[in-house]
Amino acid sequence: MKKLLAVLVVFLAFAACSKTHEGIVSEEEMSKTAVKTGIKLDDGKIEMLGYYTEPRKPRHGEPFKLVSFWRFKEQIPDGYQLFFHFESEDGEERFTADHEFLDGKVKELALGKIIKDVTTIDKLPLTFDTETMFIRGGFFKDKDRLVPEDKFNDGKNRAEIGSIKITKPNILKKQMEVYVIAGNSRSQTKIDGLLDESYWLNSSKDDKFWLSDGSELSPVKTTVMAVMDHKYLYIGFIANDNDIYAELKNNDDPLYDHDDVVEIFIDPTGTATPYYEIQVSAAGVKFDSKFSGGRRKNRDDSWDSGIVYGVSLNGTLNEPADKDHNWTAEIAIPWKSIVSEPPKDGDKWKVFFHRINRHTNTKKAQKGDFSSWTPPYSGDFHNIKYMGDLIFVYEEIL
Numbered sequence: 001m002k003k004l005l006a007v008l009v010v011f012l013a014f015a016a017c018s019k020t021h022e023g024i025v026s027e028e029e030m031s032k033t034a035v036k037t038g039i040k041l042d043d044g045k046i047e048m049l050g051y052y053t054e055p056r057k058p059r060h061g062e063p064f065k066l067v068s069f070w071r072f073k074e075q076i077p078d079g080y081q082l083f084f085h086f087e088s089e090d091g092e093e094r095f096t097a098d099h100e101f102l103d104g105k106v107k108e109l110a111l112g113k114i115i116k117d118v119t120t121i122d123k124l125p126l127t128f129d130t131e132t133m134f135i136r137g138g139f140f141k142d143k144d145r146l147v148p149e150d151k152f153n154d155g156k157n158r159a160e161i162g163s164i165k166i167t168k169p170n171i172l173k174k175q176m177e178v179y180v181i182a183g184n185s186r187s188q189t190k191i192d193g194l195l196d197e198s199y200w201l202n203s204s205k206d207d208k209f210w211l212s213d214g215s216e217l218s219p220v221k222t223t224v225m226a227v228m229d230h231k232y233l234y235i236g237f238i239a240n241d242n243d244i245y246a247e248l249k250n251n252d253d254p255l256y257d258h259d260d261v262v263e264i265f266i267d268p269t270g271t272a273t274p275y276y277e278i279q280v281s282a283a284g285v286k287f288d289s290k291f292s293g294g295r296r297k298n299r300d301d302s303w304d305s306g307i308v309y310g311v312s313l314n315g316t317l318n319e320p321a322d323k324d325h326n327w328t329a330e331i332a333i334p335w336k337s338i339v340s341e342p343p344k345d346g347d348k349w350k351v352f353f354h355r356i357n358r359h360t361n362t363k364k365a366q367k368g369d370f371s372s373w374t375p376p377y378s379g380d381f382h383n384i385k386y387m388g389d390l391i392f393v394y395e396e397i398l
Contacts, residue, residue, distance in 0.1 A: 042146040084137040129169040135161040174374040174388040182396035193310035214375035220368035232332040246283035265352035320360040345394040350387035
């Protein structure tokens with residue numbers, strides 16, 4: 001009996017020393033795949049041994065995994081989670097990922113063992129516009145972080161882990177040329193929303209609108225076009241729509257939260273100081289505002305664009321029972337409302353053209369409800385760093 005007890009004690013002691021759980025790997029398994037790091041945190045109690053990504057070269061717009069290898073002398077302090085920050089070559093943080101180590105599946109880690117954790121990133125952002133991605137990371141709780149050793153500490157208590165190559169970015173930034181209405185055609189100009197003047201036929205136009213996140217073309221067709229004369233910049237829209245909807249009636253009502261609208265953002269200097277937002281709804285109501293100093297900064301709704309505009313419906317407003325076809329908007333923006341004098345031949349302005357396609361309360365939101373001529377790569381139409389270009393060309397069109 002004593003022998004049996006002795007064997008049992010030895011077995012239990014051996015089992016305790018050989019504790020195993022999900023994520024434990026051998027040195028050989030890690031060595032085959034990982035970029036070695038040897039980063040120590042929390043006075044050496046935690047060591048990051050290495051990492052790799054799946055796939056090896058993450059692709060824009062697709063998910064990827066960051067696989068990391070760790071060894072612990074003590075348990076992770078209560079409440080602390082693993083975090084990673086992903087930066088571009090200029091040090092700008094582009095996105096982050098954090099989670100409980102091993103997704104919280106293991107409450108007591110095997111000390112001294114090599115443990116593999118997998119962090120899954122839903123999508124490498126399309127806007128990550130460099131070919132190398134730098135990784136910073138560690139463990140955090142609220143605003144506190146476990147401190148990495150000095151030689152790996154970036155000064156923000158994040159470990160400088162390393163870098164990985166990613167696919168070549170493909171950021172879409174469109175251009176549109178704006179031609180001058182010929183003198184003998186100016187007499188036909190009538191801002192009624194019909195877009196039936198000959199110069200609209202001959203103008204630059206684009207009917208490829210993208211989902212605002214830039215992932216694909218919108219299934220809802222929108223066409224934008226532009227011309228100019230000595231007084232105005234003219235923008236025309238054709239918005240295909242089988243259910244034209246707009247209920248707000250007062251200028252500067254929050255059209256963007258409620259109605260079918262087309263939107264124009266203009267940044268004449270490319271500095272966002274200032275930039276202008278103009279909206280027209282399918283009901284013929286306008287909203288305009290001015291911003292200065294950056295994205296969404298110093299909003300001024302008292303600014304009046306002075307636009308002359310017209311809307312025409314090929315359908316019926318707010319009648320969901322029938323099938324509509326489209327609505328059109330014709331917008332004349334006075335040069336004097338945004339600049340002291342018209343642009344010169346060859347000048348470029350930064351612009352966005354957006355569309356919001358709303359529905360009656362009986363219908364749910366649909367794919368393509370928020371679309372853009374050139375995508376802002378965000379749910380926020382004010383992501384102005386991705387604006388396209390208007391190029392002013394002093395050639396006349398009839």
